Amino acid sequence: MAQDITVSGKVQESNGSVLPGVSVLVKGTTRGTQTDADGNFKIAAPSSATLVFSFVGMTSQEVAINNRTQLSVTLQNDNKQLAEVVVIGYGTQRKKDLTGSIASITTADFNKGNIATPDQLVAGKVAGVQITPNGGAPGAGSTIRIRGGASLNASNDPLIVIDGVPLDNTTINGAANPLSLINPNDIESFNILKDASATAIYGSRASNGVIMITTKKGKKGDVMRVNLSTQASVGLKTGLVDVLSGDDFRALVNKYGTATQKTLLGKTNTDWQNEVYRAAVSTDNNLSITGAFKNTPYRVSVGYTNQNGILKTSNMGRTSASVGLTPMLLDNHLKIDINVKAASIKNKFANQGAIGAAASFDPTQPVYSGTEAYGGYYEWVNADGKPNTIATRNPLGLLNLTDDRATVNRSIGNAQFDYKFHFLPELHANLNVGYDVSRSDGKKVIPALAASNFSNGGEKTVYTQDRTNKLLDFYLNYVKDLTKDTRLDLMAGYSYQDFMNSTTTITKDEAETKTLNDSPYKTQNTLVSFFGRANLNVQDRYLLTLTLRRDGSSRFAKENRWGTFPSAAFAWKISEMDFLKSSSVISDLKLRVGYGVTGQQDVGQNFAYLARYTPSTATAQQLLGTTYYNTLRAEGYNANIKWEQTVTQNVGLDFAFKKARLSGSIDYYMKNTSDLLNVVPVAAGTNLTNEILSNVGSIENKGLELLLNHNTISREDFTLDLGFNATYNENKITKLTSANDPNYKGVLVGGISGGVGSTIQIHSVGYPASSFFVAQQVYDASGKPVEGVYVDKNGDGKITVDDYYHYKSPAPRVFIGFNAQATYKKLSAGFVLRGNFGNYVYNNILSTNGVLQAFQGANNSLGNVVPNVLTTLFATPQYFSDYYMQNGSFLRMDNAFAGYDLGKIFGGKSTARLSATVQNVFVITKYTGLNPEVSGGIDNNIYPIPRTFTLGLNIGF
Numbered sequence: 001m002a003q004d005i006t007v008s009g010k011v012q013e014s015n016g017s018v019l020p021g022v023s024v025l026v027k028g029t030t031r032g033t034q035t036d037a038d039g040n041f042k043i044a045a046p047s048s049a050t051l052v053f054s055f056v057g058m059t060s061q062e063v064a065i066n067n068r069t070q071l072s073v074t075l076q077n078d079n080k081q082l083a084e085v086v087v088i089g090y091g092t093q094r095k096k097d098l099t100g101s102i103a104s105i106t107t108a109d110f111n112k113g114n115i116a117t118p119d120q121l122v123a124g125k126v127a128g129v130q131i132t133p134n135g136g137a138p139g140a141g142s143t144i145r146i147r148g149g150a151s152l153n154a155s156n157d158p159l160i161v162i163d164g165v166p167l168d169n170t171t172i173n174g175a176a177n178p179l180s181l182i183n184p185n186d187i188e189s190f191n192i193l194k195d196a197s198a199t200a201i202y203g204s205r206a207s208n209g210v211i212m213i214t215t216k217k218g219k220k221g222d223v224m225r226v227n228l229s230t231q232a233s234v235g236l237k238t239g240l241v242d243v244l245s246g247d248d249f250r251a252l253v254n255k256y257g258t259a260t261q262k263t264l265l266g267k268t269n270t271d272w273q274n275e276v277y278r279a280a281v282s283t284d285n286n287l288s289i290t291g292a293f294k295n296t297p298y299r300v301s302v303g304y305t306n307q308n309g310i311l312k313t314s315n316m317g318r319t320s321a322s323v324g325l326t327p328m329l330l331d332n333h334l335k336i337d338i339n340v341k342a343a344s345i346k347n348k349f350a351n352q353g354a355i356g357a358a359a360s361f362d363p364t365q366p367v368y369s370g371t372e373a374y375g376g377y378y379e380w381v382n383a384d385g386k387p388n389t390i391a392t393r394n395p396l397g398l399l400n401l402t403d404d405r406a407t408v409n410r411s412i413g414n415a416q417f418d419y420k421f422h423f424l425p426e427l428h429a430n431l432n433v434g435y436d437v438s439r440s441d442g443k444k445v446i447p448a449l450a451a452s453n454f455s456n457g458g459e460k461t462v463y464t465q466d467r468t469n470k471l472l473d474f475y476l477n478y479v480k481d482l483t484k485d486t487r488l489d490l491m492a493g494y495s496y497q498d499f500m501n502s503t504t505t506i507t508k509d510e511a512e513t514k515t516l517n518d519s520p521y522k523t524q525n526t527l528v529s530f531f532g533r534a535n536l537n538v539q540d541r542y543l544l545t546l547t548l549r550r551d552g553s554s555r556f557a558k559e560n561r562w563g564t565f566p567s568a569a570f571a572w573k574i575s576e577m578d579f580l581k582s583s584s585v586i587s588d589l590k591l592r593v594g595y596g597v598t599g600q601q602d603v604g605q606n607f608a609y610l611a612r613y614t615p616s617t618a619t620a621q622q623l624l625g626t627t628y629y630n631t632l633r634a635e636g637y638n639a640n641i642k643w644e645q646t647v648t649q650n651v652g653l654d655f656a657f658k659k660a661r662l663s664g665s666i667d668y669y670m671k672n673t674s675d676l677l678n679v680v681p682v683a684a685g686t687n688l689t690n691e692i693l694s695n696v697g698s699i700e701n702k703g704l705e706l707l708l709n710h711n712t713i714s715r716e717d718f719t720l721d722l723g724f725n726a727t728y729n730e731n732k733i734t735k736l737t738s739a740n741d742p743n744y745k746g747v748l749v750g751g752i753s754g755g756v757g758s759t760i761q762i763h764s765v766g767y768p769a770s771s772f773f774v775a776q777q778v779y780d781a782s783g784k785p786v787e788g789v790y791v792d793k794n795g796d797g798k799i800t801v802d803d804y805y806h807y808k809s810p811a812p813r814v815f816i817g818f819n820a821q822a823t824y825k826k827l828s829a830g831f832v833l834r835g836n837f838g839n840y841v842y843n844n845i846l847s848t849n850g851v852l853q854a855f856q857g858a859n860n861s862l863g864n865v866v867p868n869v870l871t872t873l874f875a876t877p878q879y880f881s882d883y884y885m886q887n888g889s890f891l892r893m894d895n896a897f898a899g900y901d902l903g904k905i906f907g908g909k910s911t912a913r914l915s916a917t918v919q920n921v922f923v924i925t926k927y928t929g930l931n932p933e934v935s936g937g938i939d940n941n942i943y944p945i946p947r948t949f950t951l952g953l954n955i956g957f
Helices: 198-207 246-256 259-264 272-276 353-360 395-400 846-848
Strands: 004-015 022-027 030-032 039-046 050-054 062-063 069-077 085-090 090-093 104-105 127-132 142-146 159-162 187-193 210-214 225-235 278-294 296-308 317-326 334-348 403-420 427-446 459-482 485-509 516-518 522-539 542-553 560-572 584-601 613-615 621-624 626-632 632-634 646-658 662-682 691-714 718-734 745-753 759-763 772-773 778-780 785-790 806-807 814-824 825-838 840-843 885-887 890-905 909-926 947-956
Touching: 030 039, 030 210, 050 069, 062 069, 085 104, 085 187, 159 198, 187 198, 198 210, 198 542, 198 584, 198 646, 210 259, 246 259, 246 278, 272 395, 353 395, 459 516, 584 662, 662 909, 772 814, 840 846
Parallel strands: 004 069, 159 210
Antiparallel strands: 004 039, 022 030, 022 050, 050 062, 085 090, 104 187, 127 142, 187 210, 225 278, 225 947, 278 296, 296 317, 317 334, 334 403, 403 427, 427 459, 459 485, 485 516, 485 522, 522 542, 542 560, 560 584, 584 646, 613 632, 621 626, 646 662, 662 691, 691 718, 718 814, 745 759, 759 772, 772 806, 778 785, 814 825, 825 890, 840 885, 890 909, 909 947
16 A cells, blocks of 8 residues: 655636635545635545545535645636526526626525425525415415515515426415416426516516526437436324313313203314324426437426325325427537426315314214214204204215315426527527316215215215416517627517416206306406616626516506506626735625616406406396396406516625635615505495405515625545525515595405404505504503503593504514524435524414304304413403414424435446435424414414425436
8 A cells, every 4th residue: 555645736817816625625535624715725635546636616626646745736716616507488598697686596406305396496495585385285385475575465475486487376276276287396406586687587577576487308318318216205193283182172171161051072082183184195206308309309208296185185196207308400500398297186175174173073072973863973063963064074975075176287398499590590489389288177065964964965075177378479689799808789570478267167956957146257357568688798797687678468447557567786706806816805896776667557357448247146136036146247347457566776796705715695675566456445325335456555674684605624535615605685665545545444355254344454554565463462460461452542531443553563583594504425415494584473273263252162062272362361252352463483303314326236237316305304493383484474274394204216317
């Protein structure tokens, strides 16, 4: 064996700058060191060994020692990294040339585990992007907010574009989430456009940001590769609503109940929540083939997911397929990109009313009655033996006697043709034709014997939906080096997109003898657009981007149909200036400034500006003679309804430090939405309604985003990368009416369980949207809340809505994400943490089940209560008390994973990798309910998010 010698030397860049913090490893060992502040290193190694030098942003280099004791090493910039291309609206751009606020997340950074929908891939990974799960049902989606909501009554969802096809944000009947029809395994990257200088190219649909999703493709020159992945998961409930046990409930009723109520008590101890939940086993299998046939790279994939929910009877089965072809023709002057994705989902929806019923059904009663009545399930009945219609239904009966199924087929595809003119290669013509079609067929059957629908003779609902989205985009792109240091990139184009939606819903009794509802519906809207963009690059230091889009939407009257949306952005690459180019500390420093106007035309309906009539249902017919006829009810409308318009300003700084191995960005933004749609009262007799949707308001979002990435350790056998992002967002309504009326409190929103039409939130000027609006609870000397006693804020001697006050917001002021990923030889591991701070939750479960009246049931029935009733001893509900407001701040470990590379198998012809993942690992919070992360801030029997354990195997041929 060769003896060790001491090798020293210096590492520098091609421009002569020294490189501190460079990893120096003896190849094939774990022995290593790093260069000091002056780029110097010293290491003991065998004279015949090879040293490996690596640094973030630089190309790694191997240097043989060959008995030398002094080495001088120069590392080159990683040109591949510098030339990284990011998908933007209508084209691509080098990442280093971006002027707007754009976040890019690729496959290597995606969250891992039992991922059923695309939004789950990037939760917690992007500053300014809050992704809140809508519950734990199979295929359930998330509420996505980019830099806060910009609207009150129109959509706050971002525009999602898949392979150049903008999707329709409307729901797909029979699907828990429209994105559940897209297989996450087919996705290559997310590019999230956050500020208006980036999003304005999408004009009227971009106020809430844009998410560009690019699917995986084959590569030129690739040999055929086959990849098979399979994983199995089990989901477990993480907790239960804290309610009284059977024995504790009997003690409560015996102490506070009447003689009649005591006789209603049963003799069992039934844990109804354990009866409705289960361990949910799921599987996910995917097969893909990639390669290139002559000049045609290709990728073909198929997948099957079967996801069971922890609530019994809930299930989603998805079969998906995708084909991607990218041929090059005409001597590489014509590039064609063809993408076709198709999926079929079979959903079985559980009756989620069982969640609330399980928390409130009498725990002293058995699950089964011992008779055949009502399916054999124990139910509360009246003296005549018929179901007590206002009592809580048997939770298991609700699940097993409801058959709610749907099949949804969806296909998204496009063909994009990019032609580089032979006589003028600087000019490209791009034509993109695409579609998004879906068909839903659903049926919900509740038998006549079910107590939940006994009075109607059961229920049989059949529905269909056909949605068609057609797209045609055409643009010209001209790129020219005007001089040695000046580059011009011009783009101008036209877009046409048409959406059609046809729905039928028919509800009858189970025997189909009477029709309870027949609601056919068909609607269409069209968007026509002209757009352009200019990019100017001077000396690779000064970057200017100008965009303009003009949209015409059929959703508005001719006078308001067209809107214009401009933007401008400037970036200065400070690190390319002479005074920083040789810096040994800073490798990248870029200042970005942007301004732009975007719009919102998703106003909830396509004909809000037209007079229209709504046909009555079977329960509201007019009797003429001996026949009942449906009537037509005139609806209120606003002929002058128009775009909401958002002006966004953004200042950002991108940075990277050599020695610290740290990179990131910081952004400050301000979004002001004007012509905000608000429901305002109208004078009596002037319209067909007491209130109407009008463009009268404004809302403001401003905040700060921080993104940090740290390459903590970079050695041949061991790496550790850390990522952190934090966002501060402040939301405030600045106007709600055309005239500033000091007596106008705002718009009551946020419906709660309990009472008829009760709300707990309000939109008010000077406060965040959907702020809680509650009465201030009075407490006695011992700190116990006094029932029905509140602070009389206006001093009029009585408690009314005029005494309510604004209390916090359901939206967090700060949300963060932290991730770590490490590799050691063939082993890798990591985790993702996510946190919200400053968000509050109204605990609607406590407010309804935390009073003595709750156990008294209705018409000789009993209902369970939460232990909190023993603290307050409230006799009747106090729905509007701030006592039920709770801090919902939390820190959640979303994901923890580990993987092991098995290396070559099957005679060296294949590779394999094992993986293990845990999702929803833990939550740290003061909130007393099951889950502090509640979209909208009202916790009322939401489908719990399970803790999921997953084992996976990936084999490549």
